[in-house]
Amino acid sequence: MQKLKGNKVVLVGNGAVGSSYAFSMLNQGVCDEFVIIDLNEAKAIGDAMDLNHGVVYAPNPMRIKYGTYADCSDADLIVICAGAAQKPGETRLDLVGKNMKIFKSIVDEIMATGFDGIFLIATNPVDVLTYAVQKFSGLPEGRVIGSGTILDTARFRFLLSQEFEVAADSVHAYIIGEHGDSELAVWSSANVAGMKVTDLLKDNKEKMEEIFVNTRDAAYEIIKAKGATYYGVAMGLTRISKAILGNENSVLTVSAKLNGEYGHDDVYIGVPTLINRNGISKVFETPLSAEEQEKFDKSVATLKAIQEPFFK
Numbered sequence: 001m002q003k004l005k006g007n008k009v010v011l012v013g014n015g016a017v018g019s020s021y022a023f024s025m026l027n028q029g030v031c032d033e034f035v036i037i038d039l040n041e042a043k044a045i046g047d048a049m050d051l052n053h054g055v056v057y058a059p060n061p062m063r064i065k066y067g068t069y070a071d072c073s074d075a076d077l078i079v080i081c082a083g084a085a086q087k088p089g090e091t092r093l094d095l096v097g098k099n100m101k102i103f104k105s106i107v108d109e110i111m112a113t114g115f116d117g118i119f120l121i122a123t124n125p126v127d128v129l130t131y132a133v134q135k136f137s138g139l140p141e142g143r144v145i146g147s148g149t150i151l152d153t154a155r156f157r158f159l160l161s162q163e164f165e166v167a168a169d170s171v172h173a174y175i176i177g178e179h180g181d182s183e184l185a186v187w188s189s190a191n192v193a194g195m196k197v198t199d200l201l202k203d204n205k206e207k208m209e210e211i212f213v214n215t216r217d218a219a220y221e222i223i224k225a226k227g228a229t230y231y232g233v234a235m236g237l238t239r240i241s242k243a244i245l246g247n248e249n250s251v252l253t254v255s256a257k258l259n260g261e262y263g264h265d266d267v268y269i270g271v272p273t274l275i276n277r278n279g280i281s282k283v284f285e286t287p288l289s290a291e292e293q294e295k296f297d298k299s300v301a302t303l304k305a306i307q308e309p310f311f312k
């Protein structure tokens, strides 16, 4: 029998994103115990059964069950994917009213159990809801993490990898800012084997714009095509979960609280962040060009304008 990791993860919100995350966690054997909570109890029970039937072929004998908020008291990590998703034509920011209410009730229920672990948030608008979870829970800022631009960075690296015909993990590039329309590419430091991506693209501004727009607008394309996006984000959430539970000290573009970094504070936003068993251990201030800093400032302003009415 393989050694158990002793980590308990609770998923709240077992829709398209949450159930894909559950499947990805099982496939990668990231934790020992996995609990699924959702308003749709029947689907959560069915998914727990279905996933259990794959355990024999998984890398670890993960224990999976349908649960209730009582299961949160001793959880190491709670991942929230509950709430409304975008319909075709809606932006992520359009979801804030509905999902803020849902989050208040979910976080109150969780904190009433005495939960003292780490939150990972995926629901949109993810940066604003991550800020809200920190406020609602009162947990240390570093123990509340949003998926941020982990998915956007993956999309960007994938598109660049196609352009250069190298593996995506050999492309070193970040998308930072809001997980949404005001995000930006950090072209100034993007590289493959130490060679600047802008040089490799021969400073072709049209090509750069095309790659960026295809990154930024990928969710709209996918939602138009099949109603929702879930596999990419599920892999991103699993990557963050592994970094936390495996105490990896990995640098990932998650939504982290700024305290003066990049000249801003009082906002959660996607930036390269050191992730380990304590959650967010450090926010890195990756060098930005003047143009990139200006775009980042605008992204911060966009998020603050959305969050401020809720936290005056």
Ligand SMILES: NC(=O)C1=CN([C@@H]2O[C@H](COP(=O)(O)OP(=O)(O)OC[C@H]3O[C@@H](n4cnc5c(N)ncnc54)[C@H](O)[C@@H]3O)[C@@H](O)[C@H]2O)C=CC1
Residues within 6 Å of the ligand: 012, 013, 014, 015, 016, 017, 018, 037, 038, 039, 040, 081, 082, 083, 084, 085, 086, 095, 102, 105, 106, 121, 122, 123, 124, 125, 126, 147, 148, 151, 179, 228, 229, 230, 233
């Ligand atoms: N951060 C990211 O990169 C991404 C975020 N998302 C976001 O993830 C969220 C979920 O998307 P989908 O899974 O596609 O939606 P979905 O509609 O398939 O699933 C939402 C689930 O939340 C559950 N739920 C609603 N209120 C609840 C409550 N109070 N307690 C427990 N469960 C509750 C529903 O029963 C449903 O199962 C959306 O906000 C979406 O925009 C989606 C893709 C990427």
Ligand SMILES: CC(=O)C(=O)O
Residues within 6 Å of the ligand: 086, 092, 124, 151, 218, 219, 229, 233
């Ligand atoms: C829906 C969403 O946030 C995404 O796929 O980026």
